[in-house]
Amino acid sequence: MLAGKLTAPLLQPGVVTRNRLLDVLDETRRLCLVVAPAGWGKTTLLTEWARQAGDHVAWLTLDETDDEPHRFWTYVVTSLRTAAPDLGGDALAALRVPGIDPLEIAVPALLNDLSAREARHALILDDYHLLTDVRIHEAIEYLLSYLSPSLRLVIAARFDPPLPLARMRARGELSEIRAADLRFRATEAAGLVSAVGRIEISSNAVDALVDRTEGWAVGLKLAALTIRSSPDPAGRAAAVRGDDRHIIDFLSSEVLDRLPAERREFLVQTAVLDRLCGSLCDAVLGRTGSAAVLEALERADLFVVPLDAHREWYRYHRLFRDVLTRELKATSPGAVPELLRRAADWYLTAGQVDEAVRLLLAAGDRRRAAEVLLPAEDAFLEQGGAATYLRLGDQLGEVIVRADPRLAVSMAGAAGQSGQLERLPALLDTAEAGLRDHNPPYQGWRTLEAAAAVLRAAYDPRTRADPPAMLAQAERAVSLETDPTLEGYVIARITLGAVLSGLGRHAEAGPVLVEAWERSAHVEVPVFISLQAAGLLAMCLLETGREDEARRLVHQVSTTVQAMLDALGDAAAAAVTFLIAVDGRLAYREGRIDDARRLLARAAELARLAGHPSQRVHVLTALADAELAAGDRTAARFVLAEARETAETEIAFPATAARLAAAEERIGRGAARVARQKGQLAEQLTDRELSLLRALQGPLNQREIGAELYLSVNTIKGYTKSLYRKLGAASRAEAVERGRELGLI
Numbered sequence: 001m002l003a004g005k006l007t008a009p010l011l012q013p014g015v016v017t018r019n020r021l022l023d024v025l026d027e028t029r030r031l032c033l034v035v036a037p038a039g040w041g042k043t044t045l046l047t048e049w050a051r052q053a054g055d056h057v058a059w060l061t062l063d064e065t066d067d068e069p070h071r072f073w074t075y076v077v078t079s080l081r082t083a084a085p086d087l088g089g090d091a092l093a094a095l096r097v098p099g100i101d102p103l104e105i106a107v108p109a110l111l112n113d114l115s116a117r118e119a120r121h122a123l124i125l126d127d128y129h130l131l132t133d134v135r136i137h138e139a140i141e142y143l144l145s146y147l148s149p150s151l152r153l154v155i156a157a158r159f160d161p162p163l164p165l166a167r168m169r170a171r172g173e174l175s176e177i178r179a180a181d182l183r184f185r186a187t188e189a190a191g192l193v194s195a196v197g198r199i200e201i202s203s204n205a206v207d208a209l210v211d212r213t214e215g216w217a218v219g220l221k222l223a224a225l226t227i228r229s230s231p232d233p234a235g236r237a238a239a240v241r242g243d244d245r246h247i248i249d250f251l252s253s254e255v256l257d258r259l260p261a262e263r264r265e266f267l268v269q270t271a272v273l274d275r276l277c278g279s280l281c282d283a284v285l286g287r288t289g290s291a292a293v294l295e296a297l298e299r300a301d302l303f304v305v306p307l308d309a310h311r312e313w314y315r316y317h318r319l320f321r322d323v324l325t326r327e328l329k330a331t332s333p334g335a336v337p338e339l340l341r342r343a344a345d346w347y348l349t350a351g352q353v354d355e356a357v358r359l360l361l362a363a364g365d366r367r368r369a370a371e372v373l374l375p376a377e378d379a380f381l382e383q384g385g386a387a388t389y390l391r392l393g394d395q396l397g398e399v400i401v402r403a404d405p406r407l408a409v410s411m412a413g414a415a416g417q418s419g420q421l422e423r424l425p426a427l428l429d430t431a432e433a434g435l436r437d438h439n440p441p442y443q444g445w446r447t448l449e450a451a452a453a454v455l456r457a458a459y460d461p462r463t464r465a466d467p468p469a470m471l472a473q474a475e476r477a478v479s480l481e482t483d484p485t486l487e488g489y490v491i492a493r494i495t496l497g498a499v500l501s502g503l504g505r506h507a508e509a510g511p512v513l514v515e516a517w518e519r520s521a522h523v524e525v526p527v528f529i530s531l532q533a534a535g536l537l538a539m540c541l542l543e544t545g546r547e548d549e550a551r552r553l554v555h556q557v558s559t560t561v562q563a564m565l566d567a568l569g570d571a572a573a574a575a576v577t578f579l580i581a582v583d584g585r586l587a588y589r590e591g592r593i594d595d596a597r598r599l600l601a602r603a604a605e606l607a608r609l610a611g612h613p614s615q616r617v618h619v620l621t622a623l624a625d626a627e628l629a630a631g632d633r634t635a636a637r638f639v640l641a642e643a644r645e646t647a648e649t650e651i652a653f654p655a656t657a658a659r660l661a662a663a664e665e666r667i668g669r670g671a672a673r674v675a676r677q678k679g680q681l682a683e684q685l686t687d688r689e690l691s692l693l694r695a696l697q698g699p700l701n702q703r704e705i706g707a708e709l710y711l712s713v714n715t716i717k718g719y720t721k722s723l724y725r726k727l728g729a730a731s732r733a734e735a736v737e738r739g740r741e742l743g744l745i
Contacts, residue, residue, distance in 0.1 A: 004275060004307035006079050008050040008059040008124070012305070015048060016184075016191040021177055025049045025154065028122075028175040031144060031168060034156040036179035038318050039218030042156045045182070046124050056120065058083040061307075062127045063274060065358065068387045069135045070095055070418070073102040076123070077110060080151075083121050087113050094571035096384045097528075098417040101714045103139050104609055105570050108718075115148040122152045129157035137162045138715040144168070145686045146722070167687060183215030192217075196224035218319060225255070252323055255302070266293055267302075267316075268331070271324035272339045272362075275307065276314045283346040284339050337363040348372065353379065357392050366400050370407060375443065377410045382526075386417035405434035406442050409451050416459035419714065424460045428452055445488035450480035454488075454495050465651055467503055474499045478512070487529075490520050494533050501536060502614050502653030506543040513537040528575045531557060531564065535578030539618075542582055547589065554583050573610035577603050581619045588626050596626040604639070608721075613650035617643045621656075621663045628667050636667045638730045645731040649701060685744065689723045692716065693739045696732050 025032055025046075034042045050057040060079040066072045074095045077088040091113070094105040131137070141163055144153065155161060168174040184192060190206045193199075213219035256264060270281050278291025294314050297304040303320035307313040316324065328336065340363035347355040353376040360369035373392055380389035393401065393411040401407045408431035415423035431452050442448045456463045457473040464470060477492040493516035500509035517537050520530040534557050541550035561579055564572040584599030600623040607616040620643035627636040643660050646652070652660075685693065688709075695705045706716045729735040739745045 002275070002313075004313035005061045005063075005075065006059060006082055007308050008047045008057075009043060009061075010306040010309065010311075011047055011051060012044070015044060016188050016195070017048065018045065018188055021045055021181060022049050022052070024175050024177055024181075028152045028154065029149075030147060030152060030173040031163075032152065032154045032175040032177065033160070033165070034154065034177045034182075035158070035160055036177075036182050037158055039216060040179055040182045041184075041217035042182065043126055044217070045177070046126065046154065046156055050122075050124060053122065055083055057122045057124060059124045060126065062125060062130055064130050065354065065388075067131050067133050067136070068391055069102045069133065069139065070384045070387050072131070072133075072136050073106055073139070074384065076125075077106070080110075080121070080123060084117070084119070087117070087121075089113075090569040090571075093568045096382075097568060097571040097574075098381045098384060098386055099419065099574065100384070100571050100610060101419050103135075103142060103714050103718045105573075107139055107143055109569065111143065111146050111148070114150045117148070117150040120150055120152070122154060124154045124156065126156045128155045128161055129159055131161075134162075135712055135715070138711055141688075142715060142718055144173075145688060164687070182217070184210060184217060184220055185215065186210055189215065189220050192220050193224045193227075196221055199227060201227065218317070222255075252327070255320075256323060256327065263293070263297075266290070267297070268324050268328045269335065269339055271316065271321055271328055272336060273343060274315065276316075277312050280343065280346050284342045286342075337365065341365060341368075344372075354385070354388055354392065361392075361395050366396050370396050370400050370404065374404070374407055374410060377413070378443070381414065381417055386414040387420070390414040390418060390420065390423070402430055402434060404440070405431040405448060406440060408434065409442065409448060409455065412452070412455050412459075416455060421459055421461050424455065425462060428456060428460065444486055445481065446483045446486055447480045447488075450477040450488055450492055453477035453480070454492055457495050457499060467499070467654065471496075471499050471503065484519050485523060487523055487525050490516050490523055490525050490533065491529065493519075494529065494536065497533075497536050497540070501540055501543070502655055504653075504655030504658070506540050509540050510537075510544060513540055527560065527564065528572075531560065531575040531579065535576065535582070538582040539578050542585060547586065550582055551586055554579055554586070558583075570606060570609055573606035577606040577610070577615060577619065580606065581622060584626065585622050588622070588629065593626060593629045597623070597630055600626050613646050614653040614656040617647050617652050617656045617660055620646070621659050624663055624667055633667065640664055640667055641734065642730040645733075649732075683726050685723065685726060686719075688719050689726070690744065692719050692723055693735060694745055696736050696739075697745060 022045075026049075034046065036042055050059055058079040059082075060075055062072075062075075066075060074092065077092045077095065080087050081089075081092070088110050090109040091106040094100050094109060095102060100106070140153075140161075144163070147153070165174060169176075186203070186207055189210045190203065193201060193206060193209070209220065209223055213223070256267070259267070266281070266285065269285055270276055273280065273284065276290075276294060278289075278294060281290035281294070282288055291312075294304065295311060298306055298311070298314065303317035305315050305317060307315060315321075340359045344356040344359035344363070347353075347359065353372060357369045357373050360366075360372065369392075373389070373396070377389060380386060390411055393407060393414070396407070401411065408427050412424050412427035412431065415421065415427060431448070435449060435452075439448045442451055445451045453473045453476045457470045457477070458464075462469075463473060474492070474496040477488075478496050481489045481492040483489055493512050497509045497513035497516060500506070500512065513533060513536050517530075517533045520533050534553060538550045538553045541547075541553065557579060561576045564576055580599055581603035584596050584603055587593075587599060588596035600619065603619045604616075604623050607619045620639050624636040624639040624643070627633075627639060640660070640663060644664070647657055647660055688711075691709055692705065695708060700708065702716050702720070703713045706713045709716070711719075724730065724735055727735050727738040729738050736745070
C-alpha cells in the first residue's frame with residue numbers, strides 16, 4: 001500500500017477559501033461530483049474541505065494501477081479505516097482471499113458496517129476518471145444504491161463517471177461542482193494573485209486576468225508566479241493566456257527555461273515518476289540529496305505537491321509534468337528506458353513488485369518484466385491480487401507469454417482465482433502448446449503439465465461441464481505429481497478427490513483424500529487448502545458410513561475452523577463450508593435438530609458466497625432435511641426450491657443432482673408458499689432491482705440478463721440476492737410470482 005495515496009495533499013501557499021463551494025460539499029446527502037478539466041482546482045478545493053472536516057474524511061488518490069476491483073476496493077476500505085479504524089475489517093479480510101469477488105462479500109460487508117454506524121464520514125475519490133474497469137463502476141453504483149447516511153461519497157474527475165447520475169439528480173441525492181462553479185470570481189482571483197504573487201495589482205488588471213483565463217485556477221496561479229519579480233506586474237499578467245497550449249508554452253519559457261541547469265535536469269529526468277521521494281530520485285539520478293531538492297522545489301512554488309505531512313512523497317502538478325515529459329522526450333529520448341529501469345530496481349528492493357513490473361513495461365523491457373513477475377505469483381495471490389497479476393501478464397504481450405509456458409499457467413491460475421474463468425481455455429491452450437519434454441521447474445510442482453491439468457479440472461468451464469473430461473484431467477495430474485514433499489502433490493489429490501466425490505464414487509475418493517489430508521501436515525500448504533482437504537474428506541467419510549471418523553476429524557480441526565472464521569469472516573467460505581455442513585449433518589443424525597438447523601443454515605450462507613454449485617445444492621439439500629425434521633415443511637420446500645434453481649441454472653455433479661431428486665421425493669417438489677404481507681413491501685426496490693425483476697420473467701439466464709442490462713454476472717448476482725431478500729423469494733419463479741402479486745410487473 002502506498003501511504004501517500006491515502007492522505008489528502010498538503011495545502012499550498014496562497015489557497016483562497018471559497019465558502020460557496022465548501023457549503024455544497026457540506027450539504028451533500030449521498031454523492032457529490034466535482035468534474036472539471038485539469039488545473040481547475042478540484043483537488044485543492046477537496047483538500048481544504050478535508051482539512052476542515054478533520055478525522056471524519058477519508059481520502060484516496062487514484063491512478064491507473066487502481067483500475068482493478070480487488071486493488072481498488074482494498075484501497076477504498078483501507079482509506080476508510082484511516083477515518084474509522086474499526087470500520088471494514090471483514091471487508092478487508094475478504095479482499096485478501098483469492099477467488100472472492102469484491103461484490104460477493106467485501107462490498108456487502110462494508111455496507112453492513114456502515115449501516116451500524118451513527119457517526120457520519122465522507123470518502124473522497126480523487127482522479128476517478130483514470131478508472132475504466134466496468135466492474136468498479138458497477139460496484140460503486142451498487143454501493144450508492146444501498147449506502148447508509150453514515151457515509152457520503154465525493155468523486156473528483158475530469159469527466160462524468162458512468163454512474164446513474166440522472167436518477168440520483170432527480171431524487172436529490174446528487175450534488176455537483178463543475179468547471180463553471182470552480183471558476184475564480186474577481187474577489188477570489190485577487191486573493192490568489194496577491195498571496196502567490198506577493199504583490200497587489202489593480203482591480204482592473206485582476207478583472208482582465210480573470211477574463212482571459214476564464215477563472216482557470218492554474219492560469220491564475222501561473223500569472224501570479226510570473227509577476228512576482230517583474231518590474232511591470234500588470235504587463236506580465238497581460239501576457240498570460242487562458243488555454244492549455246499557451247499555459248504549457250508559458251511554463252516552458254517562463255518557468256523551466258529560467259531555472260539553473262542542475263535544477264532543470266532534476267525536474268526533467270524525474271518526470272518519468274508518478275510519485276517522488278528522496279531515495280527514489282537518488283536511485284534514478286545516481287546522486288544524493290534529492291530529498292532536500294524536493295523540499296526546495298516545493299518552497300519555490302514550482303508545481304510540486306507534497307503528498308503527506310512528513311513531506312516524504314511528492315508529485316508534480318499534472319500540467320507541469322506534461323511540460324517536463326515533453327522536454328525529456330525532446331532532449332534525451334534515449335535516457336527514458338534507463339531511468340525507468342533504475343526506478344524499477346528501487347521498487348523491487350522495496351518489495352513492490354507490481355510497481356517494478358509496470359516501470360519495466362514502460363521501459364519496453366518486457367523480458368525482464370516477465371522474469372520479475374513469474375516468481376511473484378504466490379505473493380500476488382496471497383494478497384488477493386490475482387486480477388492485478390493477470391493484468392500485468394497481459395501487458396507482457398503474446399510473444400513473451402508464448403515463450404514461457406509457466407507464464408501462461410500462472411496467468412491461468414490468476415484468471416481462475418479472480419473469477420475470470422472465460423480466460424482459462426485460451427491461456428491453458430497456450431501453455432500446453434509450449435510444453436516440451438524438459439520444461440523449466442514450476443514452483444511447488446513436480447511438473448508444469450500437472451499444474452495445467454489441475455487448472456483444467458478446477459476452473460475450465462468446458463471441462464467442468466464434462467465430468468469424464470474433468471476426471472481425466474484430475475487423474476492425469478495425480479499420475480504426474482509423484483513427489484510427496486511438494487504442494488502440487490496435495491493439490492492434485494484434493495482435486496481428484498473432489499471430482500470422484502462429485503461423481504458419487506466416495507469409496508475411491510476416500511484413500512485419495514486421506515493421502516491429501518495427511519500429506520498437508522508435512523508440506524508447506526496454506527491452512528486454507530488444508531481445511532478444504534479436511535472438509536472433502538469428512539464429507540466422504542460420512543457418505544461411506546464412517547461417522548465416528550468424520551466426527552473425530554471435524555473435532556480435530558474445529559479450533560482452526562473457528563480461527564479462520566474469526567480472521568476472515570464470510571471470506572473463509574471456500575475453506576470451511578463442508579466442515580460446518582458435516583458438523584450439521586452429524587447433529588441431524590444424532591437427533592440434535594436445532595443444532596443441525598443452525599449449522600446447516602450457516603453452511604448454506606457460506607456456500608451461497610463461494611461454493612461450487614454442487615456444494616451449494618448439497619448443503620441446501622441437507623438443510624431441507626433438517627427443516628423437515630423440525631416440522632417446518634414450508635421452510636424445507638423453500639430451501640429445495642433454491643437448490644433446484646441452482647441445479648438447473650448452473651453445473652452440478654451427477655451425484656448432487658441425484659441427492660436433490662431424492663430429497664424432493666421425500667419432501668415434495670414445488671415452489672414454497674411463504675406467508676407474506678399483502679400490499680406493500682417493507683423495503684422498496686431500487687431501479688436496478690425493478691429492471692432485474694422484469695428481466696426474470698423471460699427466458700434469459702443471469703449472464704444473458706447481465707448483457708441486456710450492461711452489467712457483469714457478479715453484479716447481477718448481487719442485485720438478485722437483494723431482490724430475493726426483499727421479496728421473500730427463494731427462486732426466480734417465486735420472485736416473479738411475488739412481483740406480480742404486488743403489481744410490480
